[in-house]
Amino acid sequence: MSKGYTEDQIQQVLDNNDIIDVVSQYVPLKKSGNHYMGRCPFHNEKTPSFSVSAEKQLYHCFGCGAGGDMITFVRNIENLSFVESVKYLADRANITLPDSEGFNDQESKKRDALYRMHKDAARFFYKKRCAHDRSNEYLRSRGIDDDTARQFAIGYAGSEYTGLYDYLKSKGYKNEDLADSGLVLPDRNGKGYHDRFRDRIMFPIVSVAKNVTGFGGRLMGKSDKLPKYLNSSETMIFHKGTQLYGLNLAKTNLENGRLIAVEGYMDVISLFQSGIRNVVASLGTALTEGQGRLMKRYVEEVVLCYDGDGAGIRATVRGIQVLEGLGLRVKVMKLKNNMDPDDFVRQEGKEAFQELANNALSTVDFRIGLLEETVDLRRNDEKIQFVTEATKILKEIKNPIEQEMQIQRFASRMQIEPGVIFKEIKNDDPKAIALEKTSSRENSSVRRSIKREAQEMLIGWLFTDKDTARKIASKLQPEHFQKGLYRDAVVHAYHQLKSGQSANPSAYIGNLEEESHRKALSRMIMDVEESTDELLMDCMKAMEMMYIKRSIAYLQKKMGDFNLNEEEFNRLYCELVEKKKELEQMQSMGRENF
Template sequence: SEELIDEIKNKNDIIDIISQYVVLKRSGRNFFGLCPFHKEKSPSFSVSPDKQIFHCFGCGIGGDVFRFVSKIENISFREAIEILSEKAGVELPSLESDGDTKLLQLKSKVYEINQIAAEFYHENLYKSNAKLAQEYVKKRKLDNSTLKNFLIGYAGTYNELYTILKQKGFSEEEILASSLVNKTQDGKFIDRFRGRLMFPIQDVRNRVIAFGGRVLDDSKPKYINSPENIVYSKGRHLFGLNVAKRQENKMKKIIIVEGYMDAISLHQRGIHNVVASLGTAMTESQGHLLRNNAEQVIIGYDSDGAGQAATMRGLEILQSMGCDIRILQIEGAKDPDEYVIKYGAERLLKQVENAISLVEYKVKVLKNNLNIEHPNDKIKFLKEIAKVLSKIDNDIEREVYTEKIASEHNIAREAIYSEISKLEHTSTNGKKILEKAKPKLEIKENTAIVEEQTLKREKLIIYLLINYPEESYKRLNNAISIEDMKDKNNQIIIKKMYEEFEKGNSNTNHILNCFEDNEEIINEISWIMAYDFEITEINKCIDDIINLYNKEKVIIERNQIIKQLESQNLAQEETNKLEKRLNEIIIQLAKMK
């Protein structure tokens, strides 16, 4: 019901919810941050505590707290309501049985199965048949607190988990949907993970969504992971983020490492702001998670070739999102786990503090791959470093790095600036060529302006209906018909609002809920709600709108008459009649000015 939706919304302040994902800073009456839904370097993502809505003026996405949770968690509107009702302590009535509900119920069962499996594996770790796993854990110096914190466990042989799940009453469909059990061609069921150390993967809500399993002997593959399924999308999560957020919801720095053991080992030694990517290739979704949870990202991938390649990929993604990036440099160990065991947490934290910038890292990589004492390699170095510097938006930062590189590598600063200038010139020319290639639209300037003004006026009508329904509804409804609207979406919105008002429902807070399945309209409404129309006098504003629409109707009639009079096939009587009406319109328009 609308009352229940309003209750859940009122108990989930949008600033509190969005702040769990985005670093927000107050500016005037609203809060701003980098949009979590698209790449940007300057904040265009606005959140209004007064109106309890968000809107990105960059990509156009907007809505209320339900819409935000639905988008950020990649879940349905119904699931977003469930999450927020749980946070608010509001009990939801049981849902009717339909297609969506069946999927939700199956997801719920898979989460339940995953939790049971994680606890089952964890208990297994302490049993006598888990000697190899116990020896490995001891060798890696993991204590009981860490094992419990990450629910680390052991998967036994054949189909132990399948048997347990069947005993607990789960159906074959539910068990197979979890991806923890495979069905063979001859119809037998066998556990996916066997004879492996188990690492449950949890989302930020502490739900077990997948598993990674490490072999305990020399067999291959070393790791196997859960495939993607109805609750798990590999590129959208980071291992250990839920544990890191328990310690500090908003981190100044977050360290991203390659493997589960790197993250777990650092957590055990008191370094909690650590997460691991699930596979070495960082995705844009993971980049958003990192940017939204910390002010600075430290990349701590392994020092081998694969790790360095992963670092470069991660740098490109994070740089395009405007992240403050640093790269951890460790010597005497192949990865952060080995380093912290050999040298301790304090020394690793010093390395974190001294982590080098993106520019310094790229300079280092170039120097390792080139012999800059050789003229040809020095020219290559100059060209490549110019590419790196050209991507720095901040002029002061670019100046500092240019001076530093010129000084340290005996290169004239003018030569570096010259290369940067060439790159920027090429980029500008490219844009000009693209512009020339675009087909020119044959639109008269004044027509375009009129259309723009009309659309803005329609948005203003919606704004008035949302914010001042009592003052605006009757007057606008009597004077302006829905058919007068030029934009189809605006017609749909206003028609729906008129229908609600006719029912006696003047509460416009739930207007977004009326269009939960229409993303385009939700974005339109959120833009209208977020935009400042700078209205000083409500009644005068309504008067002006009505007068403009009346004037437009008269102008349309005038233009139609002129078009008719230009026709050669009119009888004299019809011509006289039209001319008389045209004179009346001219007088009417003169009075309207």
């Protein structure tokens, strides 16, 4: 016990809450790099110095020094005891905890008994498998070596009717607890019990607190009467919708700040053995919000890699809805010939799988791709229907820069004007009126808004990330940026880069005369998001496209001068044609080619 609750109970409460959500109830937070910033609720301050880390699930105030985890935060903000704070967070997550006053209460005793029982069952199954030739031959046929089988504690449930039951009874467990465990089932005559799992390969399901909470059992052959997979039933310690297979290992092997979600136990194990260890499975069900919240505690991006059959596609669509609804970035992997991850990594290898993961589809591309598989684009009626349905997907994109880039790219591929899609979006969404204007009028307010957002992110990176700053300088000139504050800041940052130094934001801001400029630049630098290759390419491409459009507008204006001679008019016309070609190429260009 720890202060009235077991460590596992406390871990369960922490797993089912997120510190960003908890703190946001009291403090308005804004994303700043890898952290969230706000004004400290524990002392008076004008400038935000209160930092919260979603990755570490901790907070710290650089002003007054307050800090800790979410339990500490609730204790201090609500003036509660430790036990009261845990109970508060448990209630928030709809978790029922036993009476903390009774260290020996019946519910706690039963929970501890179930944990011990499942650990003993895992040992029983493991020893059975080690001595069972057929189960070992099956694992070898699936490419699983002895070391991997040991790491995942893969076991075997014998064909005996009461093998596990007899073993657990010999360990002193009561029939009442055995029945509640789901490991055994009552006989039809009500006079005894028999094993739930028989003649199956057994996969222990281990929580992030390293407790065995349940099992998945797989038949080694085919059966018309029995399900291929059989999972533990819901118990006091096992809730399928809030646990992920393999997370206990993946959480210490997070590559590129992301998790790869697959369907099956064997997918996780094969990928892990190949060296891809940031992988989890959703226990044979479609992803739930509880599982999504658990992922969000560790990463900001999830790559879905489900089977390519109908059930896998439905699970992918459901996963996208759940994870994006929780604010996670989501990508989708499509394996060739609808292979599952287990088969793919064994046939193609680790490098091929990683390459696909690094180039996974955006959810927009995935969903539009599904639509495209149902139509014949050579038929005008089906093409019109396809564009109409795809437009509904494009409408859902929240980031204005990403939405414009996706619309421009899709319109180019369909050989239609982007304005047509903007107009279709506008019919149902007043916000899209502004987006339509961005395709035709440089001086529209929304064009300035999108331009400002891209510029401010780029300037934020110029002053905070030297490697990213070099990439920006290699693609964009100061002339790409708006005159005044923006361009002056870029000129300064570029000058520092050329001299081999990083731009010093505090020194530069301190020398600005206008207070509004100091505030604006401080905001850009404090609020800057973490640089990713995709976001960087989108911002730079948006700036390049707006620069070209500005050149086109200038040439068109010059050509309207009636005093131009024919030679000058023809020169301007040729230059205009080249600029329009350049713009078309830019619109159809993918990030990888920019």
